[in-house]
Amino acid sequence: MSVLVFIDHADGQIKKSSLEALCYGAKIAEQLNIAAEGILLGTVSDNLADLGKYGAKKVHQVSNDSLNQLDSQSYTKIIAEAVHASGAKVIIFSNNISGKAIAPRLSARLKAGLVSGAIALPDTANGFNVKKTVFSGKAFANIALNTDVKIISLNPNSYKVSAGSGGAAEVVALNAVVDAPKIKVAGVTKTSGEVPLTEAEIVVSGGRGLKGPENWGMIEELAKLLHAATACSRPVADAHWRPHNEHVGQTGIAIAPNLYIAIGISGAIQHLAGVNRSKVIVVINKDPEAPFFKAADYGIVGDAFEVVPKLIDAVKKLKGVV
Amino acid sequence: MKILICISKTPDTTAKIAFRDNNTKFVADGVQWIINPYDEWYALVRAIELKEKDPSTILHLVTVGIADADPIIRKALALGGDEAIRINADSQDSFYIAAQIAEIAKQGAYDLIFTGKETIDYNGSSVGGMLAELLDLPYISLATKFELNNLTATVTRQIEGGEETDEVNLPVVVSCQKGVAEQRIPNMKGIMSARTKPLKTVEPAAIEPLTSVVSFELPPAKAGVKLVSPDNPEELIQLLHEEAKVI
Ligand SMILES: Cc1cc2nc3c(=O)[nH]c(=O)nc-3n(C[C@H](O)[C@H](O)[C@H](O)COP(=O)(O)OP(=O)(O)OC[C@H]3O[C@@H](n4cnc5c(N)ncnc54)[C@H](O)[C@@H]3O)c2cc1C
Numbered sequence: 001m002s003v004l005v006f007i008d009h010a011d012g013q014i015k016k017s018s019l020e021a022l023c024y025g026a027k028i029a030e031q032l033n034i035a036a037e038g039i040l041l042g043t044v045s046d047n048l049a050d051l052g053k054y055g056a057k058k059v060h061q062v063s064n065d066s067l068n069q070l071d072s073q074s075y076t077k078i079i080a081e082a083v084h085a086s087g088a089k090v091i092i093f094s095n096n097i098s099g100k101a102i103a104p105r106l107s108a109r110l111k112a113g114l115v116s117g118a119i120a121l122p123d124t125a126n127g128f129n130v131k132k133t134v135f136s137g138k139a140f141a142n143i144a145l146n147t148d149v150k151i152i153s154l155n156p157n158s159y160k161v162s163a164g165s166g167g168a169a170e171v172v173a174l175n176a177v178v179d180a181p182k183i184k185v186a187g188v189t190k191t192s193g194e195v196p197l198t199e200a201e202i203v204v205s206g207g208r209g210l211k212g213p214e215n216w217g218m219i220e221e222l223a224k225l226l227h228a229a230t231a232c233s234r235p236v237a238d239a240h241w242r243p244h245n246e247h248v249g250q251t252g253i254a255i256a257p258n259l260y261i262a263i264g265i266s267g268a269i270q271h272l273a274g275v276n277r278s279k280v281i282v283v284i285n286k287d288p289e290a291p292f293f294k295a296a297d298y299g300i301v302g303d304a305f306e307v308v309p310k311l312i313d314a315v316k317k318l319k320g321v322v
Numbered sequence: 323m324k325i326l327i328c329i330s331k332t333p334d335t336t337a338k339i340a341f342r343d344n345n346t347k348f349v350a351d352g353v354q355w356i357i358n359p360y361d362e363w364y365a366l367v368r369a370i371e372l373k374e375k376d377p378s379t380i381l382h383l384v385t386v387g388i389a390d391a392d393p394i395i396r397k398a399l400a401l402g403g404d405e406a407i408r409i410n411a412d413s414q415d416s417f418y419i420a421a422q423i424a425e426i427a428k429q430g431a432y433d434l435i436f437t438g439k440e441t442i443d444y445n446g447s448s449v450g451g452m453l454a455e456l457l458d459l460p461y462i463s464l465a466t467k468f469e470l471n472n473l474t475a476t477v478t479r480q481i482e483g484g485e486e487t488d489e490v491n492l493p494v495v496v497s498c499q500k501g502v503a504e505q506r507i508p509n510m511k512g513i514m515s516a517r518t519k520p521l522k523t524v525e526p527a528a529i530e531p532l533t534s535v536v537s538f539e540l541p542p543a544k545a546g547v548k549l550v551s552p553d554n555p556e557e558l559i560q561l562l563h564e565e566a567k568v569i
């Protein structure tokens with residue numbers, strides 16, 4: 001019996017969201033008094049034995065380069081076999097882009113209940129209940145997993161990564177028949193800045209208050225200084241001031257960074273739906289009546305074109321950048 | 323070309339979210355219901371565009387829901403589509419919905435199945451993947467572009483920090499999000515013709531859901547905003563550093 005955590009990677013590196021999933025899985029394993037194990041498909045440059053620090057006793061690896069491209073169909077088959085072979089009772093994914101492609105397939109294949117978008121550890125006092133976001137972050141639901149094998153996909157930035165004192169994980173090669181993928185990857189383009197929006201701990205976001213795309217320089221500069229990702233409101237993406245993959249909100253991407261800085265955004269309910277799980281929200285808006293202030297922790301009522309350059313200077317000072 | 327589009331009914335994006343019966347049920351009184359935006363704006367509109375290019379294309383809409391979903395599915399038919407199927411059951415969980423739709427899909431020999439990226443009420447992002455597995459089909463999730471050349475689809479999908487373009491032979495299941503198409507408003511002709519388009523009701527298959535909702539919760543209220551003077555943004559940076567400890 002074990003808790004099996006899917007270890008996702010890109011460009012040869014394990015994703016931070018997978019370390020969150022691993023730490024979360026290790027905690028569940030502790031609650032259930034069983035071991036946490038990882039499964040990684042493909043090859044990475046990271047040392048897998050180091051995953052022991054995050055709680056993995058064992059890491060199963062199918063080191064086949066063809067698996068470095070996600071194919072949810074063949075991935076699901078391999079993971080399902082590993083679940084049978086290892087007797088895993090709980091399977092953890094990050095609810096990131098890969099998790100959204102694989103976890104539902106695995107659920108249907110194993111007839112194992114799935115909670116996607118979990119934000120807390122399961123409550124095992126009465127059954128096995130997991131809290132997830134519903135209504136686009138406006139509420140939570142506690143969902144009972146009623147099957148013997150259970151699958152949870154954890155929302156990114158919902159569980160803290162902490163390296164413990166665990167020893168090296170045992171790395172075991174897993175033999176698997178790898179089907180030829182039915183999906184052929186024709187090309188990859190990296191569009192956004194250096195920090196992917198869904199993984200970012202800090203997000204700097206701009207709205208229609210910024211007047212036009214030519215004014216995004218200061219947003220990008222502030223983001224860069226804070227090692228943050230950039231985002232925008234829907235009308236900004238609709239007007240093609242910014243790429244559509246920066247659009248956050250009910251109909252865009254939902255994020256939960258530690259810090260969300262909203263500049264020239266009114267705070268419409270549909271915008272809030274995508275960002276209201278941010279731990280700290282800062283709003284900069286010239287209108288004191290802007291609804292966003294009701295959802296904010298800190299705010300400045302002022303003109304973005306005056307305030308943001310001063311913020312940039314203050315951050316430079318803090319970080320010792322001249 | 324035969325396309326199946328999965329349509330779900332969700333509360334309007336501005337609906338007040340409240341619960342009753344010990345936080346076990348959503349308060350639906352006074353709530354306006356809409357087609358889930360991802361299903362309407364992207365999945366359905368892209369399918370309609372494909373039919374406009376190739377008029378021999380057949381579009382079937384499917385929903386799992388009781389009779390109160392009829393106005394929603396009619397509205398979807400008003401945008402476009404040839405006929406609709408309503409599986410007469412309360413949607414229990416994502417697996418239950420996917421398994422019901424799989425029954426319809428198996429009978430229909432569809433070349434292409436579209437879903438939305440996620441429902442804006444349950445936020446599962448699950449039905450499409452489950453459906454693909456039940457039908458043993460490839461699945462491309464979070465598509466931002468969809469092109470068809472005969473029996474090959476070229477699909478761009480979101481990845482962390484960018485996009486990937488995939489090629490796949492039909493049949494395939496695709497979940498659609500922003501970028502795939504542009505929102506449309508139904509016209510009078512569409513609304514009139516929707517009245518006479520077939521809306522078939524079928525009884526659900528015997529399927530056990532895998533999960534159940536125990537209770538709902540609302541997030542705790544915010545303590546209130548701390549305002550900093552616009553003349554002194556440095557103080558904000560200090561607070562974020564020392565008090566909130568986020569930078
Ligand atoms: C079904 C549906 C789904 C939607 N989904 C989304 C979604 O996912 N995401 C989303 O963002 N929106 C969404 N919307 C749109 C949403 O309702 C709002 O229209 C949108 O969020 C407004 O964007 P904004 O705040 O950038 O622009 P505005 O509402 O125009 O606000 C601009 C703000 O900037 C301030 N401002 C102006 N000049 C300055 C200045 N010099 N300095 C500082 N502040 C200034 C103004 O006071 C104002 O508050 C959706 C709408 C619908 C109907």
Ligand SMILES: Nc1ncnc2c1ncn2[C@@H]1O[C@H](COP(=O)(O)O)[C@@H](O)[C@H]1O
Nearest residue numbers: 328330386437438440441446447448449
């Ligand atoms: N009751 C339903 N009937 C038909 N399709 C549905 C239903 N629920 C969800 N879907 C489809 O599955 C997608 C993903 O839903 P979900 O997994 O709930 O986020 C939606 O965008 C719809 O296309």
